[in-house]
Amino acid sequence: MKKRLFVIGNWKMNMTRAQAKAFLRKLKVPQSARGTVGIAASHTLLPDMKFPRGVVACGQDVSAYESGPYTGDVSAKQLKDVKVQYCLVGHSERRLFHRESSEVVARKAVQLQQQGIIPIICVGETAQDRKQGKTKKVLAQQLKQSLQGVNVGSCVIAYEPVWAISTFQKTRHTQTATLKDIQEAHTYIRQVMNRQKVGVGKKVPVLYGGSVTARTSADIMALSGVDGVLVGGASLVVSSFTDIINNALHV
Ligand code: PGA
Numbered sequence: 001m002k003k004r005l006f007v008i009g010n011w012k013m014n015m016t017r018a019q020a021k022a023f024l025r026k027l028k029v030p031q032s033a034r035g036t037v038g039i040a041a042s043h044t045l046l047p048d049m050k051f052p053r054g055v056v057a058c059g060q061d062v063s064a065y066e067s068g069p070y071t072g073d074v075s076a077k078q079l080k081d082v083k084v085q086y087c088l089v090g091h092s093e094r095r096l097f098h099r100e101s102s103e104v105v106a107r108k109a110v111q112l113q114q115q116g117i118i119p120i121i122c123v124g125e126t127a128q129d130r131k132q133g134k135t136k137k138v139l140a141q142q143l144k145q146s147l148q149g150v151n152v153g154s155c156v157i158a159y160e161p162v163w164a165i166s167t168f169q170k171t172r173h174t175q176t177a178t179l180k181d182i183q184e185a186h187t188y189i190r191q192v193m194n195r196q197k198v199g200v201g202k203k204v205p206v207l208y209g210g211s212v213t214a215r216t217s218a219d220i221m222a223l224s225g226v227d228g229v230l231v232g233g234a235s236l237v238v239s240s241f242t243d244i245i246n247n248a249l250h251v
Contacts (some may be wrong), residue, residue, distance in 0.1 A: 004035040005248040006228030010233025011041050020045045026238045029054040046082040059087035064107035076115040092124045092162045102145030109150045120156040127163035141194045156205045158230045164210030166233045186225040214243035221251045
């Protein structure tokens with residue numbers, strides 16, 4: 001049976017409205033595409049984005065609060081208002097640059113679910129965690145704490161080893177996660193999810209992110225236990241993002 005895969009682009013803090021418009025005009029998603037293709041774009045871009053058929057709007061972050069005096073924050077309700085269907089929470093750039101704890105990540109995920117938006121909860125160990133043999137411990141802890149109060153039957157998990165994300169690499173392509181690294185982590189994440197709720201480990205979509213390119217995406221998506229990819233840098237170029245979407249068709 002062919003898999004139903006997720007291909008989610010994470011544009012991070014890139015693109016102006018004109019650039020986004022030009023990108024979307026060129027983006028073609030094949031009719032036969034199964035699964036979910038989405039783009040997580042900056043809040044300023046979302047209201048204007050005319051997504052081609054088969055592409056959904058995603059957010060990159062959300063407030064942990066419902067509404068009120070939280071200057072600079074954007075609420076789940078406001079994301080819903082601009083038709084966001086999925087939203088990243090706990091991306092390592094939020095955890096590290098904004099000191100977001102897993103408890104905060106959980107509150108954000110709950111806010112999203114209250115609005116019917118599916119949270120894509122990001123977890124992943126740092127290079128140091130891995131070197132110290134703490135990968136599993138860190139993943140288990142991040143998952144447990146980031147899922148407090150969250151309906152685990154209605155979320156997506158993204159495994160993004162921090163050391164493999166292009167942002168954190170000193171030299172591009174020096175440290176890409178191997179297929180074995182990815183497979184092991186995904187298997188473990190499913191075991192931990194099962195501890196949260198029996199049976200959920202099998203059902204919850206678990207995506208991989210970290211320097212995914214058109215060249216590597218097919219092998220990654222073909223791994224058992226991998227339900228798709230979260231793509232940063234390669235999602236900013238129409239041709240490479242399109243190639244990744246097309247690769248998903250053949251897995
Ligand atoms: P990258 O980013 O593909 O550029 O490594 C992935 C991410 O941070 O989601």
